[in-house]
Amino acid sequence: MINLSPTNNILSRRYRGQRVVLIVPCYNEEAAIAQVVQSFRAALPELDIHVYDNCSTDRTAEVARAAGARVTTVPLRGKGNVVRRMFADTEADLYVMVDGDATYQANAVRELINKLLDDQLDMVVGCRVTPEKEAGMAYRRGHQWGNRMLTQSVRSIFGGQFTDMLSGYRVFSRRYVKSFPALAQGFETETELTVHALQLRMPYGEVSTAYGARPAGSESKLSTYRDGWRILRTVARLFISEKPFTFFGIMAALLALLSLGLAAPLLIDYLHTGLVARLPTAVLCASLMMSAMLAFACGLILDNVARGRHETKRLAYLSIPAPGAAGPSGVDVP
Structure with a gap:
């Protein structure tokens, strides 16, 4: 459970009157997690930062704790299981979720939060934008095409105007988080996050954010074909169950x-x-x-x-x- 004993410090940590928490799912991100924690704290000091370590075999939890984040260990493997735990345990008004691989732009966090508050939205997605000359370092072969194909399939079935359904950089309202059932186990959780907003006809938005390569020594955990197939199966399952x-x-x-x-x-x-x-x-x-x-x-x-x-x-x-x-x-x- 989350230890919130220093009540006065927590009550003063507000951004535009809202308590904002950064939730970071991690698995073997020793090389990147300190940069994530430090960059987001510099971009928005009001953030309460929580790192959820998915039983890493390296020093991810130790490095995150040394960087000043609260660390919780999630024993069930898979990003979907981590998201379920994060949404259940963390209490806040606004939730910023970002992957722990230091590929997303921390300086965009204010823009994402401001858009959610100003436009009265329930979810804002940070759409990844990468210069063409850097795309080879930021993405594996076929990832961009697969993302477009899967995003278009969800748009065709459920509607909406999402352009980057699989982005791991999002801001949620409390009412989104606490009504999300979180049934996925792995990387297909982003598909569920998108379809949940579409099915309940929630107001949502997108903000373009820079997306770069991982730091040296950090490796992607995403399997191009296995996880792509799992995401496609999730789209089919949601089609059957929701429509x-x-x-x-x-x-x-x-x-x-x-x-x-x-x-x-x-x-x-x-x-x-x-x-x-x-x-x-x-x-x-x-x-x-x-x-x-x-x-x-x-x-x-x-x-x-x-x-x-x-x-x-x-x-x-x-x-x-x-x-x-x-x-x-x-x-x-x-």
Whole structure:
């Protein structure tokens, strides 16, 4: 749990009347974490900095603690598990989340927070911008293309105007954080963060921020193909669970069209001869049409279930005041 014993110091650490916390998920970031803590403290001294160490095998926790951050160890491996723990344990009015690899611009933190407060938003994403000549050092081969493809797939399914869905630099309101279910385990958590905002129709925004290469001695933990596949599966899972009527409606339409396509020649033969020449095909057509009807019925039922879940999350979201609308939350205990 978070030790908040020096109450007076914490109460005075406000930015525009809001208590702001920096939450940093880390795994083996000994070479970069001190730079992250120091750069963000210099950019916004009011930040309360928490580093969540995901059982690193190096000195990440020791270095972060020496740099002045509060360190919590998360035993379950995976960034999604760390995000779940961060959102559950940390109490604040505004949450700044950034990866512990020192690739994001700390000086942009004020701009992100100001945009959230001024425009009354619930999430602001720091969209990564890298000069073309530096892209090879900042990204692995195929990462930029994969990011665009996955972002476009989410936009096509859920709507929205996100341009960098997988950015690890974000600012959240308290009501966003405390209504987020956090079901993902790994790097697919950014997909869930994006879809959560879209499904609850939260106001969100984007700010372009510089994105650079990792410091020397720091290595990326992202696996291009394995994690890309996991993110794609998460998009498909969220499509089924959050928009079941659309998914099963498409399946029902495809099955019905296939059934009608196969049945057309049989119907023509029957009208000319009065006989069903290919009985197995007729049975297949009937089975496909029944499957289409079942898919349509499943879509209707699951759509009502999904609607109930959305209403529950919406009520949890509405139970917390908007950032800056009713003053700071005043919640200073875990």
